[in-house]
Amino acid sequence: MTDPATPSAQPTSVVRIGLPGDREVTHRDVAANGARFHIAELGDGPLVLLLHGFPQFWWTWRHQLVALADAGFRAVA
Known part of the structure; x- marks a missing residue:
């Protein structure tokens, strides 16, 4: 059995989408x-x-x- 937290090559079925407006x-x-948790980050601060x-x-x-x-924060979801 594989530990889900072990880094591995991303499966080809994973889709990482961006935000509207080319952010x-x-x-x-x-x-x-x-x-293992997926996070999305935008911004600095x-x-x-x-x-x-x-x-x-x-x-x-x-x-x-x-x-x-836009308000100067690093937002992570």
Whole structure:
């Protein structure tokens, strides 16, 4: 069995989408306590962490990511 937190080559079925308006979102996987989590980041500055519930995903926060980045924050969902 493979540990989900072990870094590996990204499967070809993974799709990383950007934001409308050609905003460059950084996507990455973060390992924590044996689990792997996908995060989307936008902006620089103090960190603002946006958490969503199941079954939503980072796209739920797309408008807030842009607004927070424009206000000088590093928004991560």
